[in-house]
Amino acid sequence: MYLDSGATSQKxxxxxxxxxxxxxxxxxxxxxxxxxxxxxxxxxxxxARQVLADxxxxxxxxxxxxxxxxxxxxxxAYSFGNSxxxxxxxxxxxxxxxxxxxxxxxxxxxxQQLAKRTGAELVWFSVDSEGRLDLSNLExxxxxxxxxxxxxxQSNVLGTIVPIxxxxxxxxxVGAVVVLDACQSAPHFAIDVKALEIDFLxxxxxxxxxxxxxxxxxxxxxxLNSMEPFLTGGSMIExxxxxxxxxxxxxxxxxxxxxxxxxxxxxxxxxxxxxELGMDNVAKHxxxxxxxxxxxxxxxxxxxxxxxxxxxxRGSVISFTIEGIHPHDVGQxxxxxxxxxxxxxxxxWPLMRxxxxxxxxxxxxxxxxxxxxVDALIDSILEAQKYFKV
Amino acid sequence: xxxDSLYQEVILDHYKHPLNKKLSPTFTAQVHHVNPxxxxxxxxxxxxxxxxxxxxxxxxxxxxxxxxxxxxxxDLMTGKNLEEALKIVESFSDLMSSKGTMAGNEDVLExxxxxxxxxxxxxxxKCALLGWMAFKDAAIQSSKN
Ligand SMILES: Cc1ncc(COP(=O)(O)O)c(C=O)c1O
Numbered sequence: 001m002y003l004d005s006g007a008t009s010q011k012x013x014x015x016x017x018x019x020x021x022x023x024x025x026x027x028x029x030x031x032x033x034x035x036x037x038x039x040x041x042x043x044x045x046x047x048a049r050q051v052l053a054d055x056x057x058x059x060x061x062x063x064x065x066x067x068x069x070x071x072x073x074x075x076x077a078y079s080f081g082n083s084x085x086x087x088x089x090x091x092x093x094x095x096x097x098x099x100x101x102x103x104x105x106x107x108x109x110x111x112q113q114l115a116k117r118t119g120a121e122l123v124w125f126s127v128d129s130e131g132r133l134d135l136s137n138l139e140x141x142x143x144x145x146x147x148x149x150x151x152x153x154q155s156n157v158l159g160t161i162v163p164i165x166x167x168x169x170x171x172x173x174v175g176a177v178v179v180l181d182a183c184q185s186a187p188h189f190a191i192d193v194k195a196l197e198i199d200f201l202x203x204x205x206x207x208x209x210x211x212x213x214x215x216x217x218x219x220x221x222x223x224l225n226s227m228e229p230f231l232t233g234g235s236m237i238e239x240x241x242x243x244x245x246x247x248x249x250x251x252x253x254x255x256x257x258x259x260x261x262x263x264x265x266x267x268x269x270x271x272x273x274x275x276e277l278g279m280d281n282v283a284k285h286x287x288x289x290x291x292x293x294x295x296x297x298x299x300x301x302x303x304x305x306x307x308x309x310x311x312x313x314r315g316s317v318i319s320f321t322i323e324g325i326h327p328h329d330v331g332q333x334x335x336x337x338x339x340x341x342x343x344x345x346x347x348x349w350p351l352m353r354x355x356x357x358x359x360x361x362x363x364x365x366x367x368x369x370x371x372x373x374v375d376a377l378i379d380s381i382l383e384a385q386k387y388f389k390v
Numbered sequence: 391x392x393x394d395s396l397y398q399e400v401i402l403d404h405y406k407h408p409l410n411k412k413l414s415p416t417f418t419a420q421v422h423h424v425n426p427x428x429x430x431x432x433x434x435x436x437x438x439x440x441x442x443x444x445x446x447x448x449x450x451x452x453x454x455x456x457x458x459x460x461x462x463x464x465d466l467m468t469g470k471n472l473e474e475a476l477k478i479v480e481s482f483s484d485l486m487s488s489k490g491t492m493a494g495n496e497d498v499l500e501x502x503x504x505x506x507x508x509x510x511x512x513x514x515x516k517c518a519l520l521g522w523m524a525f526k527d528a529a530i531q532s533s534k535n
Contacts, residue, residue: 325454328514328517329397336392359429387393388454
């Protein structure tokens with residue numbers, strides 16, 4: 001019973017076949033070489049970009065392939081940090097970056113460090129006892145000095161889906177950009193970047209049925225084309241002399257070097273697989289399963305769900321603690337019963353400290369999970385309680 | 391069941407009733423160690439006078455393995471001379487990296503041999519070593535002071 005898709009998902013055969021097929025039939029360096037194979041590789045790679053663009057309702061030149069969401073967010077933070085004075089992305093003392101307490105380290109540390117490097121101030125939304133963000137101080141927090149608001153769409157620990165509409169409109173009203181960490185949302189429900197009105201978005205393929213080593217950064221093209229690249233090198237230039245270089249337009253500007261081609265093709269295969277299932281069906285399946293699981297969890301003795309206990313604005317991640325048993329020990333017993341879960345602080349250490357917890361055990365569901373998996377999880381929790389005599 | 395090789399009764403006893411789990415008011419060295427992958431944290435005090443470990447005390451949060459292991463280590467080290475204590479730490483480290491091939495010398499490690507099974511669970515070895523490494527660090531610091 002694999003209940004750890006929040007960390008990484010399993011991959012369908014179609015994804016493995018797509019990667020293999022690329023290596024067997026189209027392998028060459030994209031955008032280079034005068035031969036047919038290079039042409040085919042480029043078609044496959046750019047085709048993958050189109051699949052991602054369509055998936056997000058974005059424009060083709062706005063989709064940048066990276067190694068992962070972590071790299072996407074770092075690239076963005078470094079790009080902002082490299083902006084010339086006077087650019088709308090340049091930060092100086094007195095400017096503000098807004099994040100939240102529920103961020104994964106990947107959407108906290110890059111901003112925390114950017115603030116340190118530039119003298120900007122880092123402030124954050126707090127989490128309430130139910131695991132929702134407290135947005136009551138929205139107007140104070142996102143003040144006219146705010147340049148960047150970086151927020152997760154769905155918490156990887158609590159399952160909370162952040163209602164970003166008000167955050168986005170407030171951010172835009174003060175001229176700030178909104179960066180959305182969609183790692184836990186894009187794999188699970190339909191995302192439309194135009195409807196969300198956000199400015200940047202990141203997610204990794206490996207949590208969305210796709211391969212490791214590939215993710216995307218999406219950004220509005222009017223921004224991307226005025227931003228500094230983070231990595232420089234081959235393919236990202238318009239012209240080069242011994243002393244100067246001019247950047248190509250997005251997406252090339254942000255894709256220095258020979259990219260992860262087979263992985264991009266595998267990513268597209270994963271997205272096609274999800275499209276065939278239908279993202280609304282994926283979301284419905286997970287909602288039903290979460291409702292079923294929550295109901296069972298709430299009947300357990302000495303087990304506490306950490307995060308929203310109802311199924312409103314909530315994804316299919318369930319964190320819990322068992323009185324008297326440390327999460328690491330819970331995970332060990334569950335593993336013995338063939339139930340794979342994640343334990344610990346889930347790369348959200350500040351959140352754990354805020355909640356006064358050393359960690360949680362987390363079950364996360366995806367398209368291949370069903371009620372029998374939930375039943376096995378619940379049974380193994382009862383076994384753990386028996387084993388540790390609590 | 392395989393779990394029983396990990397969670398020996400001795401370990402569960404130490405977990406429920408840890409020894410020396412209250413920081414001493416004075417110490418010759420104090421260290422704070424964390425296991426960043428699971429968030430376990432301990433603070434450990436040692437008193438070493440004239441080369442003898444007179445007292446080991448600690449405070450912290452963690453799983454049954456890390457708590458029990460620290461409890462066992464703190465008890466074992468008390469009263470030993472420094473050199474002997476560091477040798478015991480080394481012998482415990484060897485046991486942990488034995489991948490289940492060693493049973494451990496009970497004359498040297500006492501209750502520590504109950505942790506032998508941990509060496510078959512790679513993800514738990516760090517838990518078991520937390521208190522021992524903290525002690526080693528503190529002992530070395532103390533001897534430098
Ligand atoms: C909410 C969230 N953000 C960011 C990340 C980082 O993703 P990756 O490690 O694929 O870069 C994760 C993955 O655990 C996540 O859950």
